[in-house]
Amino acid sequence: MMRTVVPVVERVLETPSTVTLRFPFAPAARPGQFVMLWVPGDDEIPMSLSYVEGSKGVTVKVMGSTSRTVQSIAVGDRIGIRGPYGNAFDLSPGRILLVGGGSGSAVLAPAAEAAARRGARLTVALGATTASELLFAERFRRMGARVEIATDDGTAGRRGYVTRVSDALLASERFDALWTCGPEVMMGKVLASAEAAHVPAIGSVERVMKCALGMCDACSLGPYHVCTDGPVFSGEALRGLPEFGHLKRESSGRLVPA
Amino acid sequence: MMRTVVPVVERVLETPSTVTLRFPFAPAARPGQFVMLWVPGDDEIPMSLSYVEGSKGVTVKVMGSTSRTVQSIAVGDRIGIRGPYGNAFDLSPGRILLVGGGSGSAVLAPAAEAAARRGARLTVALGATTASELLFAERFRRMGARVEIATDDGTAGRRGYVTRVSDALLASERFDALWTCGPEVMMGKVLASAEAAHVPAIGSVERVMKCALGMCDACSLGPYHVCTDGPVFSGEALRGLPEFGHLKRESSGRLVPA
Amino acid sequence: MADLRVSWAGLSLRNPLILASGIWGESGASLAGAYEAGAGAVITKSIGAAPRPGYPNPTVEALDQWGFLNAMGLPNPGIEEYPKEIAVARARGAAVIGSVFGGSAEEFAELAGRMADTGVLAVELNLSCPHAEGLGADIGEVPEEVEAVTRAVRARVKVPVIVKLTPNTSDPVALARAAERGGASAVSAINTLKAIAIDIRLRRPVLSHGIGGLSGPAIKPIGLACVWQIARAVTIPVIGVGGIRSAEDVIEYLMAGASAVEIGTAVAFDGIGLFGRIASDLDRLLGELGLPSAASAIGLAQRAAAPAMPAAPSVRGNR
Amino acid sequence: MADLRVSWAGLSLRNPLILASGIWGESGASLAGAYEAGAGAVITKSIGAAPRPGYPNPTVEALDQWGFLNAMGLPNPGIEEYPKEIAVARARGAAVIGSVFGGSAEEFAELAGRMADTGVLAVELNLSCPHAEGLGADIGEVPEEVEAVTRAVRARVKVPVIVKLTPNTSDPVALARAAERGGASAVSAINTLKAIAIDIRLRRPVLSHGIGGLSGPAIKPIGLACVWQIARAVTIPVIGVGGIRSAEDVIEYLMAGASAVEIGTAVAFDGIGLFGRIASDLDRLLGELGLPSAASAIGLAQRAAAPAMPAAPSVRGNR
Numbered sequence A, B: 001m002m003r004t005v006v007p008v009v010e011r012v013l014e015t016p017s018t019v020t021l022r023f024p025f026a027p028a029a030r031p032g033q034f035v036m037l038w039v040p041g042d043d044e045i046p047m048s049l050s051y052v053e054g055s056k057g058v059t060v061k062v063m064g065s066t067s068r069t070v071q072s073i074a075v076g077d078r079i080g081i082r083g084p085y086g087n088a089f090d091l092s093p094g095r096i097l098l099v100g101g102g103s104g105s106a107v108l109a110p111a112a113e114a115a116a117r118r119g120a121r122l123t124v125a126l127g128a129t130t131a132s133e134l135l136f137a138e139r140f141r142r143m144g145a146r147v148e149i150a151t152d153d154g155t156a157g158r159r160g161y162v163t164r165v166s167d168a169l170l171a172s173e174r175f176d177a178l179w180t181c182g183p184e185v186m187m188g189k190v191l192a193s194a195e196a197a198h199v200p201a202i203g204s205v206e207r208v209m210k211c212a213l214g215m216c217d218a219c220s221l222g223p224y225h226v227c228t229d230g231p232v233f234s235g236e237a238l239r240g241l242p243e244f245g246h247l248k249r250e251s252s253g254r255l256v257p258a
Numbered sequence C, D: 001m002a003d004l005r006v007s008w009a010g011l012s013l014r015n016p017l018i019l020a021s022g023i024w025g026e027s028g029a030s031l032a033g034a035y036e037a038g039a040g041a042v043i044t045k046s047i048g049a050a051p052r053p054g055y056p057n058p059t060v061e062a063l064d065q066w067g068f069l070n071a072m073g074l075p076n077p078g079i080e081e082y083p084k085e086i087a088v089a090r091a092r093g094a095a096v097i098g099s100v101f102g103g104s105a106e107e108f109a110e111l112a113g114r115m116a117d118t119g120v121l122a123v124e125l126n127l128s129c130p131h132a133e134g135l136g137a138d139i140g141e142v143p144e145e146v147e148a149v150t151r152a153v154r155a156r157v158k159v160p161v162i163v164k165l166t167p168n169t170s171d172p173v174a175l176a177r178a179a180e181r182g183g184a185s186a187v188s189a190i191n192t193l194k195a196i197a198i199d200i201r202l203r204r205p206v207l208s209h210g211i212g213g214l215s216g217p218a219i220k221p222i223g224l225a226c227v228w229q230i231a232r233a234v235t236i237p238v239i240g241v242g243g244i245r246s247a248e249d250v251i252e253y254l255m256a257g258a259s260a261v262e263i264g265t266a267v268a269f270d271g272i273g274l275f276g277r278i279a280s281d282l283d284r285l286l287g288e289l290g291l292p293s294a295a296s297a298i299g300l301a302q303r304a305a306a307p308a309m310p311a312a313p314s315v316r317g318n319r
């Protein structure tokens, strides 16, 4: 829960728009949890831990001004970290289908690694706008996962949204669980398909974070605070929320289209 | 170190001017240590613990306004206690001569009890203005001590100051240690005699106490703070202090005749 | 079973524990959730005329378990949007008090009026946010301005008006008296104290705004002193705020003269469940102290001590 | 080895750690002891015209490890007696600063003059004791009075004049500016904050005086904010006080703009040995932070942030 200032010890450009920063950070963390990443002189933004063991890590995709600044952070630069916050993935083994879009692999990858170590059999449906933006495909393969790919422009795998891949998998195979993280519209579709296929699903959700302590209400989503009740929710919980996939709160707290 | 409010569970009128109050107080304490006794609506004053086991206790002699109020505290009344503070008697066994005057027995008695349990052989030179004011004579006898008495008016034991008794004992017997508590002039004489007889001596000293935390400087005595460095000092330390037996600080911090 | 109900300024609350403004107060669902968790009433985030994003992060800094710094910058969806949230909370039965902030007496009156129109039980005027220049505290530090704002609001709304005071002053009593003169139904004290945290490794303040407000246990003795001083100087009820985390703390405030209390930072340390826990602890503790009700604790310490501490011993009185 | 020496207002101290007024300050032997324990200088108890016993006990209340309440009531032996104590401390080589309090500009000037005559390095004016009516804070809350007192003292003494400011104000900067206008060589901030503790079982305030002053870690963020604000508003040095217990705390104050610091309450928690410990920790920590000296830390966080927080990223600057 305490803030610390740490040096970046490793920097990996994962895709043209996505960088991983590794740093020493002692507190124990579980896959699914996030930290508040302070870019000194700039904003502090929530980031899932993409590495929870050894040097911890975050994997940051450019979304706006601060995430763009993050791309220019070099080894030796110092960043502020507080956390870890939030809940974690339930890692019970079995056949798990992971559906990731955009930066969603950042949080799915460490969860998948942990599950693989417990004997889970992993299938990953991985989506991106284009081939070079596919995040952690190799990392998933290294842990023994089968990786099925979709790109919007067809430069790798199937052309189109990742839901085409995941829907096909759900239709043809049996899974014990489905995990998803990505754009909310995508997650909404994935969760609906999972429900139809009677596969218990969970998804990691994003909302504006300020305190990360369940206090300021910035991250409120229906009856939940994403920072303390989430970010991982069951598909059931999410499907029950009229806001999910439709509305989010901007920094002022005003509800705007998601 | 924390303050608590406790009920008085037992009250014993020890002498016409001295009352013992017993009360539940959990923190461990050693003989020699003191507490700050808060008489609600009145002052808070330092008091040695006269009982350090089971229900703790203080034994309060009327010296001024607050100690007078204490006499009227009844069983069930509530008092504030913080502490225990200060250092303790060194309880190594052997032949110990205890020299107490006035309320001095209040702190000597629990120390003697603890020493007796460790096999010390105790001789007590006990002084008071008059027979009825002798404090804890029976308590000392119950622990197996030899008790030699002096009263100013001769109503019990030898007539005159207790130093007459203690000087005689030091002249005729061998002791491994001498402990004293009482008026400073008396203690000064006792410590001088002990030095002459080559008996290592310690004395418990009083100064005005406010914080009892070694902070406010109210209890300063030469290089020491009685609240944290004392109240128990070696005869050597005390003899080295020009103030001892001569000067004390009043509440303002001004040095006045002791 | 002690009676936890308190009544003041025409309000009747099921217990004296009020959710402080700025905590769980942006969404109607959160307000309702806090009420359902056991609060006696809930206060909204302070609402202004237009949507405000607040300051960039970092906006908070937790100081161990005893203090908390924030400079949120009064983020709020604005008075146009916010009535929807209140409707959600009221539909679930929550007892809601609406907080507003503004830059002038007119703006306060306008906002309070629109807030009152939503059906809140009372309005609280945030005259005390320490880190939003020109809004709240700058006005709230000057008795004449406090009086003028209160009077303007009083003229505009029918519901009770609570004026929330700043501790960043040499004279909280003068501010409370000004609110009373202006027609306040009650005052609440305190908001946060101006404070800062420096990161020595980064050689800069932690909060993006630099100066923030200190809350949490660290400020309890300060809040108590404000309530203590104000309660003996005004006849309107005083609501105690600052550093409350336990039933003991609540009773300290009540005995100092508060008619109810607001709780904020403790939610970050203990979760929203603390309202229910404190309510049941309060019930038990009042019993232990021989007090039949929360109301019977109000001002007890004032009586023991007023006007000066007594010279005469009063040991017996404490049995 | 970092250089711990600091120089300000014409004084040169072997390190920036000063014993705060009111702690170990009644006797010359204690002052000397604190200096020998490692303080860079020691400040006397605040001395008035006549001996004052102070308030009856209870005069202190420790709040866990984060806060401390006191209402000593300015006990002091009076300016007639006190020079003897200073002589004892000076004979042992201590760097002594003399603190005085009074009820008027004339009284302050007279006392400061007599204090200066004892050979102290500087005088500190206690314009900020929160619990002694009519003495110090009542004057210290009004900029014009602060200026008048400072000017009167300035005219009377040749040694540096440090004006100790109260945090019980809406505008510490105005007070600091007033001191500067009056000719102060430096200001120190902060004294304690008005606070109270209530015993719920006895139903009364704990301190005999009721209201006391809050000190200790709880007030560090408040003291830092005062120093931060003052340091950017005046050109004279600022001495930071409030809640310092570690070398980290010291560096926070230095970076906020303080030229030295005073340490009080931590002595009750950690003993007088903390001066030596903090001095050696400071040496090590400055090294870790890549700073050659204590002096080089002064105002660093001001520079990072001034005048407003930068919009541009400055990650690289922190390497």
Ligand SMILES: Cc1cc2nc3c(=O)[nH]c(=O)nc-3n(C[C@H](O)[C@H](O)[C@H](O)COP(=O)(O)OP(=O)(O)OC[C@H]3O[C@@H](n4cnc5c(N)ncnc54)[C@H](O)[C@@H]3O)c2cc1C
Residues within 6 Å of the ligand: A034, A043, A044, A045, A046, A047, A048, A049, A058, A059, A060, A061, A062, A063, A064, A065, A066, A067, A068, A103, A106, A107, A205, A206, A207, A208, A209, A210, A231, C057
């Ligand atoms: C729990 C959680 C985990 C996340 N994990 C990752 C991750 O692993 N990798 C990754 O690339 N991104 C992650 N994000 C998203 C990331 O926080 C945003 O992309 C980032 O905050 C954008 O900041 P910006 O300044 O670049 O964007 P801005 O220019 O400020 O705004 C762009 C958009 O980013 C979002 N955003 C801005 N500020 C915040 C904030 N304080 N909190 C939440 N969202 C904000 C808003 O939707 C905004 O519209 C996560 C978000 C959350 C809530």
Ligand SMILES: Cc1cc2nc3c(=O)[nH]c(=O)nc-3n(C[C@H](O)[C@H](O)[C@H](O)COP(=O)(O)OP(=O)(O)OC[C@H]3O[C@@H](n4cnc5c(N)ncnc54)[C@H](O)[C@@H]3O)c2cc1C
Residues within 6 Å of the ligand: B034, B043, B044, B045, B046, B047, B048, B049, B058, B059, B060, B061, B062, B063, B064, B065, B066, B067, B068, B103, B106, B107, B205, B206, B207, B208, B209, B210, B231, D057
């Ligand atoms: C460490 C220590 C242990 C003590 N143990 C005992 C004990 O076991 N039994 C016992 O009867 N007495 C004991 N005393 C003495 C006792 O504290 C005083 O008798 C008591 O404070 C007098 O208070 P009063 O209000 O009745 O007297 P007052 O009318 O206030 O003054 C009478 C004298 O009492 C002394 N005194 C007053 N206030 C204080 C104070 N705050 N601190 C110290 N001395 C004070 C002064 O010498 C004063 O001149 C002890 C004192 C100390 C320092």
Ligand SMILES: Cc1cc2nc3c(=O)[nH]c(=O)nc-3n(C[C@H](O)[C@H](O)[C@H](O)COP(=O)(O)O)c2cc1C
Residues within 6 Å of the ligand: A215, A216, C020, C021, C022, C023, C045, C046, C068, C070, C072, C074, C099, C126, C129, C164, C190, C191, C192, C214, C215, C216, C217, C219, C241, C242, C243, C244, C262, C263, C264, C265, C266
């Ligand atoms: C994160 C945060 C946001 C706050 N926002 C507001 C606000 O919008 N309006 C207001 O009047 N007070 C606000 N406050 C002040 C609290 O309502 C309360 O007065 C203060 O925090 C002291 O109480 P506490 O110690 O219980 O937190 C806020 C406090 C915090 C910590």
Ligand SMILES: Cc1cc2nc3c(=O)[nH]c(=O)nc-3n(C[C@H](O)[C@H](O)[C@H](O)COP(=O)(O)O)c2cc1C
Residues within 6 Å of the ligand: B215, B216, D020, D021, D022, D023, D045, D046, D068, D070, D072, D074, D099, D126, D129, D164, D190, D191, D192, D214, D215, D216, D217, D219, D241, D242, D243, D244, D262, D263, D264, D265, D266
């Ligand atoms: C017991 C006590 C006595 C004090 N007496 C004085 C005093 O006589 N004069 C003064 O200027 N400040 C006095 N102070 C205030 C301190 O010097 C200091 O400003 C304050 O305690 C904040 O610093 P700290 O948190 O390090 O204690 C006193 C503080 C305490 C705790």
Ligand code: FES
Residues within 6 Å of the ligand: A208, A209, A210, A211, A212, A213, A214, A215, A216, A217, A218, A219, A220, A225, A226, A227, A228
């Ligand atoms: S980020 Fe503040 S409540 Fe979740």
Ligand code: FES
Residues within 6 Å of the ligand: B208, B209, B210, B211, B212, B213, B214, B215, B216, B217, B218, B219, B220, B225, B226, B227, B228
């Ligand atoms: S009583 Fe305060 S220093 Fe000893």
